[in-house]
Amino acid sequence: MQLLKYTCLILFAGVIACTKKDDTKLSTEVENRLAFVIDDNKFNFSFFNTAMGRTAYRNELLNDGPFTVLIPDNNAFIKAGYANDQAVLKESGVILNNMVAYHIVHGTWKLNEMPFKFNQELSAISGSKIYVTRWIKNADTVVTINGTPVLAFNLNASNGLIQVIDNVLQPLVYSKIGEVISSDTTLNYLNVALQQAGLKEEFYKNEVNTFFAPSNNAFRKAGFQTIDSISRTDANVLKSLLQYHFFQGRRFIYDYILTTGTTERTTQTMFNNNTVKISLVKSGTKYTSITLAGEGNANPAQVIKSNVMAGNGVVHIIDQILNENQK
Template sequence: MKHKRFFSGRWHWPLACILLLTACSKDDVKPANPYVKTGIAAVVNNNFSLSLLNYALASTSFDDTLSSPGPYTLLGPSNAAFQAAGFSSGADIIRGRDSINAMIPYNILRGQFRLDSLPLAFNQPLYALNGQAVYVTHWINSRDTAVVVNGVRVTALDKPAANGLVNITGGILAPIAYTNIQQAVSGDPALSLFNAAIIKSGLAATYQSGGPYTVFAPVNAAFFAIGITTTDSIYHMDPVVLQRIVKAHIAGGRNFIYDYILKADPDTNAYTEKMLGGDNAIITLVLDFTQPGRFSDINIQQEGAGSIATLTRKNILAGNGVVHSISGILTQ
């Protein structure tokens, strides 16, 4: 009995305190985040072909985002995609951190989407972390099966991570910078004469709303070639004539260049596009000499006309369409 009284009287409270402190310390320890080792950021970190993307995620702290529950779908530009955009090293990424910081959330989708399980359709909108739409084409024809986002081909699809999926893309997706196609045209100094034609024709308000539209905008040199050399020359032209010129270069619908590659007849490598002015434009595919059997660009000409225009810039995305710059005028 004395032994029991000694134990309970002398040792009961210290032992209880030790047990209480142990319980408190266990409660205070935060559970490990499982996504740090198995999430999207970890998958990127372990993929050598995404080392520049990994650097970009770390330098903008989006690696923390992609180590959280999500789910997310990453459209991850390859090292070659970063290099083509002028980011060949970590130092380049640091110097361009502002643009990288704006770009990264446009390359991350909210939710988990198996891109190769989407319906066979062109330019299906999905929404990125920055709230803007990206446009996903999933298409099959007799020579190709492709998933393309904003005209950029996805080269590796749907690699699983604990908090979503990782895709590798052949280019960087740039966030939408223009509200409408007229604004996109006006934002390019090389298109100042075509922009003047849109304004003088009275069609600017039309292309600031509605749509979507696909614009094949002639560069200034194309106007020079037919004797129109200044915006003043444009402002002295008949608005009806200018409307015909403008509408000959705009089609309904949102079409990136790779969409035309997928839509073209596999036998003729050509596609006929109906322009808003009523004329047909014939689009022909240009071989990609770096990838046998693939196509990289298009040429375009008015049906029945001899002049062929080539691309000088492509896939400039606006809120209500896409703008491509071309080397020639499609109507005479």
């Protein structure tokens, strides 16, 4: 009986000890979940943390997951126009919800171990596509997401990983390039030109294209002073002009930076099989953008807005019409 008593006490003590160990382990695991890790890194992640706090995704990142969170650092938010945390707080709740959802992916994704390939598809928690490129540039391995570089890889949490990125990703709002163009008031001239040329429906199809879209001012500089002047232009003339502004496939601006050699120049074959000259733009020691020049352009066109996403491609807005005819 005495032996049985001590045996029961030992077993009971063992249960208590195991329970304490399990509770400690569970407590540590919870404390190291993504929501808390992000909150603890206020120096780098306070803007994203503020945005996340306006959504239901803070609680989501306390769940088991696993999740991979693509976090724009504070500098990325400043580049996107948010001067401080208060500016993020003042942003529309709908915009913040869409933004945060587009930066979270189900699963554990070590982006620096993905294949060496351009624009590999992942799906954000919102269902929208994200495009990951892993490539080698000057002996360095570079990873980009939607054309924005990844700054730090695989920061661990108990329920997933954090990847730190250089820009705030713009959520996929439009399913088709045609919607991007028709909804942007700076592209009204282009929208009418596509209609007049009989090309508009092409950009509502599923074929993936990259479009270097001339702004309204670009059309004016080329001599189209009004939208009516575009409507009066021969459809075949406009069709020829516009086919020199897009090509099949998805190319982000940083894709050119990754694939262009030490000359800092390359070419892009457009839909009409003629080429545009591409030159890299450098700010300090970093390449940041490109310029484009057709055979008939006296000066290169500047990219004034890049990487506007659509389900069937990407749009880059430029400040000149590309001219393929030498003057």
